[in-house]
Amino acid sequence: MSMQQLKSEFDLTLNHLYPSTEISNFFYLLTSALFGLTKVDIALNRDFKPSSSQLKSFNEATERLKHFEPIQYIIGTTHFFGYDFKVDHNVLIPRPETEELVEWIIKNHPNNEHLTIVDIGTGSGCIAIALKKHFKSCNVYALDISKKALNIAELNARNNNTHIQFLEIDILNHQKSQAVFSQIAQNKTIDIIVSNPPYVRYQEQKDMQRNVLDHEPALALYVDNHKPLVFYDAICRIARQWLNKNGALYFEINEYLGLETKQLFQQYNFGDVELKKDFFGAHRMICGQKK
Ligand SMILES: C[S@@+](CC[C@H](N)C(=O)[O-])C[C@H]1O[C@@H](n2cnc3c(N)ncnc32)[C@H](O)[C@@H]1O
Known part of the structure; x- marks a missing residue:
């Protein structure tokens, strides 16, 4: 599956649950956390295809977003005061x-x-x-x-x-x-x-x-x-x-x-x-x- 297809499916799955700008943010946070790709990498590297295990993780994350789980818990990190912090449900x-x-x-x-x-x-x-x-x-x-x-x-x-x-x-x-x-x-x-x-x-x-x-x-x-x-x-x-x-x-x-x-x-x-x-x-x- 190409990145364009992945993004279209992602948008379609979540568009009745979140505003479009938030969905776009989620997409790039997930592709960065799971595939190691920045937004620019994705724009430049149009032929990138995620492996089946990467795809599996991506689909699991999408499922969690459908249940309104915060993206920070899904990717396990957030930023505070310019520093990175691990976060989980505790x-x-x-x-x-x-x-x-x-x-x-x-x-x-x-x-x-x-x-x-x-x-x-x-x-x-x-x-x-x-x-x-x-x-x-x-x-x-x-x-x-x-x-x-x-x-x-x-x-x-x-x-x-x-x-x-x-x-x-x-x-x-x-x-x-x-x-x-x-x-x-x-x-x-x-x-x-x-x-x-x-x-x-x-x-x-x-x-x-x-x-x-x-x-x-x-x-x-x-x-x-x-x-x-x-x-x-x-x-x-x-x-x-x-x-x-x-x-x-x-x-x-x-x-x-x-x-x-x-x-x-x-x-x-x-x-x-x-x-x-x-x-x-x-x-x-x-x-x-x-x-
Ligand atoms: C609103 S959170 C603040 C977390 C963090 N300081 C922040 O600003 O994001 C409140 C914290 O108080 C802790 N807490 C709850 N009851 C407590 C208690 N009786 N004694 C000490 N800490 C407690 C919770 O475990 C939680 O981590």
């Missing part, structure tokens, strides 16, 4: 708004190479690794409840040539969290705590797409409708205790809960609290300073 696919959070931290701490940073709920490790890439001499600790997520994050740290310390934690278990933080604080005092914790209320699922609902890990996403800030509360409490004086706490937040999150910061007596809008104008980040 980790959330890093989002562009999280890149904005990393950018904000970098902007707020110029000339601060020797920071100690703790990322809570690290998932793929994207925040921790992007920060370590920028602040080359900082100490970064990355924590998660999921061993499987920590394994992926460790692999990503290795692939991106970064040294990060990974620790298992249940941030909602106060006693166990105390043990982890006293271990970190034995070596270093903490300058920055950052987290993109679960914040989607179950009631918001009705507005979500199937690719997220059916395929991304529930553990990474959802919180009880009646306790939407449960993670923020636990992390503020920990940060209040373990951050340095003038240390900073950063969160990605639920865009509908900006004011409530700000009030929580004030309850815990954080100063200089700032809510920040993302590229689309939604309140998606917050930062405060331990007084």
Whole structure:
């Protein structure tokens, strides 16, 4: 089968499920991942014919797209902050708004190479690794409840040539969290705590797409409708205790809960609290300073 035929069949199979530009993106991501061909290679190399095993993998990937599985899980990688990250069903696919959070931290701490940073709920490790890439001499600790997520994050740290310390934690278990933080604080005092914790209320699922609902890990996403800030509360409490004086706490937040999150910061007596809008104008980040 020629590449032109393959592309026509692919378009035909998916055109009732996705917009045409997305189908075209999927096609080139798959041909790159499975055949090692760029878009330009395909345009120049019109006679290329995939082998039967390549074709089999391509058809399996198409089938997975029919079930709205995210392309990043199918090809097993994504980009974040200019770096490559392995992803599988145990980790959330890093989002562009999280890149904005990393950018904000970098902007707020110029000339601060020797920071100690703790990322809570690290998932793929994207925040921790992007920060370590920028602040080359900082100490970064990355924590998660999921061993499987920590394994992926460790692999990503290795692939991106970064040294990060990974620790298992249940941030909602106060006693166990105390043990982890006293271990970190034995070596270093903490300058920055950052987290993109679960914040989607179950009631918001009705507005979500199937690719997220059916395929991304529930553990990474959802919180009880009646306790939407449960993670923020636990992390503020920990940060209040373990951050340095003038240390900073950063969160990605639920865009509908900006004011409530700000009030929580004030309850815990954080100063200089700032809510920040993302590229689309939604309140998606917050930062405060331990007084
Ligand atoms: C929204 S994801 C964020 C992943 C990654 N930091 C990012 O920004 O893409 C939340 C992460 O919190 C972790 N998590 C969930 N419950 C937790 C808990 N009780 N303690 C620590 N981490 C938890 C999940 O495993 C998941 O990796």
